[in-house]
């Protein structure tokens with residue numbers, strides 16, 4: 001914190017970049033404080049509450065996290081069981097964990113780090129439940145950091161990754177907080193206990209929408225770091241003879257290695273631009289919401305849910321491909337890739353489990369489809385739903401951006417229509433609405449993935465057509481954009497071909513184009529990863545280091561293994577030698593027998 005002051009970092013973005021540079025892979029123990037706790041106080045507190053608490057948070061006089069998930073509920077927020085019951089006599093809320101399943105479980109940094117939490121609890125006043133609301137709760141003594149009386153707090157134990165975060169559990173036993181500790185920007189409880197409801201109950205979900213937007217950028221950061229490591233290593237690693245009797249080839253010259261890595265390189269660029277686009281949309285709509293204009297809230301929710309799920313799923317699969325493309329050394333922590341994976345794969349679960357998030361977007365698409373069928377106007381990002389599905393592709397040898405975007409629009413429109421028609425057919429068969437929905441959710445997930453894929457392709461194309469970029473760079477970025485789109489079609493050909501949108505010749509064109517693009521990109525592959533400009537200390541990789549001195553780095557890394565602190569390990573004296581002595585004694589005995 002002081003260091004950031006010294007360096008004059010004023011903007012939250014600069015501060016975040018500094019924090020990530022300081023803790024490049026594990027999330028900092030203060031990540032949730034800065035990324036979720038403070039911004040939520042700013043956005044969900046009244047002006048008075050913000051003025052009081054935000055400076056304390058920004059100066060780390062108050063360190064907090066976001067405590068919503070319970071043992072029994074993470075996804076279904078309306079099912080949360082922690083209660084906050086208003087006591088008008090004392091002007092306090094009484095927080096309680098009435099059941100085992102209501103114990104808060106997973107909140108990051110709650111175990112040992114924070115002294116405050118934003119707690120999501122069911123609000124009760126005048127004997128009535130008004131649903132979940134956020135409350136600022138002090139959980140540790142500000143003098144000696146001991147746990148406040150009435151609370152049980154602890155760590156939940158080892159996890160797959162996320163080792164920099166002390167995820168914990170927290171149990172309330174009739175724990176009292178002041179009335180004014182309820183975040184009251186949108187909903188209020190008056191001194192007499194009257195409840196003033198918000199314009200939209202989902203405004204209290206705003207913190208999650210914000211983090212989902214951040215996570216889209218995290219998907220870019222983690223995938224691109226793995227791609228940097230794998231591409232640089234593929235340029236250094238020589239293995240096997242490409243030409244019989246010739247020197248061993250750079251593994252990057254194998255077409256299969258290019259087919260593994262270059263689409264992921266293209267995806268990294270596509271996700272960077274998508275994350276920036278998502279952030280711009282979030283900034284605009286969230287400021288509208290703060291001014292009371294909630295019109296675009298559903299669109300923001302749907303886009304944030306869909307992109308968070310789509311990008312984290314693709315990034316995690318891609319990081320695994322990068323690891324495997326580095327052979328045995330990729331499996332070592334020396335590569336840096338396992339830690340990248342272990343710390344981002346949780347993003348497919350946290351801040352909204354991906355399937356559930358995709359279904360939120362699907363629900364929005366279903367409603368928009370019906371509006372489109374009625375001829376109602378649709379938001380620009382959704383207008384493709386009214387695409388004429390009888391039209392066939394005009395794709396030619398050049399695989400133009402226009403023909404590619406048209407293909408993705410057609411695919412998404414067709415798949416949304418298929419899912420919606422199944423839902424409608426289910427209803428016509430007499431199914432209740434919720435059953436008709438549930439029995440069409442698998443096609444809806446596929447359609448929503450196509451919807452997100454379209455957003456990313458169209459966004460990439462739009463930026464290339466709008467931004468002023470020097471011709472040489474524009475040419476290389478156009479190759480990446482085309483590769484991202486063509487590869488996506490080739491890998492999902494069935495979804496594009498199901499209604500004969502492409503003819504056989506066009507399928508052949510696409511299969512040839514994806515291989516030709518690998519050759520086009522090969523000369524620039526290392527420059528394209530260097531362009532991300534990740535310093536070695538951030539990559540923490542012997543394979544991806546800028547100077548390419550991989551084997552020297554691996555050898556030094558191995559020598560630093562703690563197991564090498566002694567030549568003979570204590571396990572020899574404790575287990576191996578006694579076992580061998582026992583064997584030799586028994587052998588002597590059997591020899592005598």
Ligand SMILES: CCCCCCCCCCCCCCC/C=C/C(=O)SCCNC(=O)CCNC(=O)[C@H](O)C(C)(C)COP(=O)(O)OP(=O)(O)OC[C@H]1O[C@@H](n2cnc3c(N)ncnc32)[C@H](O)[C@@H]1OP(=O)(O)O
Nearest residue numbers: 012013016035074075076077202205208214301350351352
């Ligand atoms: C520059 C600064 C940078 C700083 C960067 C900081 C870095 C940070 C990086 C990230 C680090 C992250 C570390 C991990 C931290 C993890 C934290 C957590 O995991 S916190 C807990 C997260 N939990 C969840 O996300 C729970 C998921 N569940 C839900 O969101 C909801 O239960 C649901 C949306 C799935 C369902 O909600 P429900 O109330 O049941 O609504 P319905 O489904 O019935 O829908 C009714 C209606 O409401 C609309 N809706 C729902 N949610 C929203 C919303 N958020 N906004 C707007 N509208 C919403 C929904 O669309 C429906 O609308 P309708 O018109 O009726 O169809």
Ligand SMILES: Cc1cc2nc3c(=O)[nH]c(=O)nc-3n(C[C@H](O)[C@H](O)[C@H](O)COP(=O)(O)OP(=O)(O)OC[C@H]3O[C@@H](n4cnc5c(N)ncnc54)[C@H](O)[C@@H]3O)c2cc1C
Nearest residue numbers: 066067068069073074075106107108346350351352353355
């Ligand atoms: C690394 C990490 C950090 C976290 N940090 C925090 C934190 O700081 N604060 C916090 O409050 N929480 C935190 N969490 C908890 C996280 O938010 C929840 O785990 C997440 O919201 C998923 O909820 P769940 O665990 O109940 O999963 P569940 O919803 O129980 O998922 C189980 C399965 O049920 C399926 N499912 C559930 N509902 C539906 C549905 N309606 N339709 C179809 N399928 C469905 C899911 O798709 C999934 O396959 C963290 C979790 C992790 C892993």
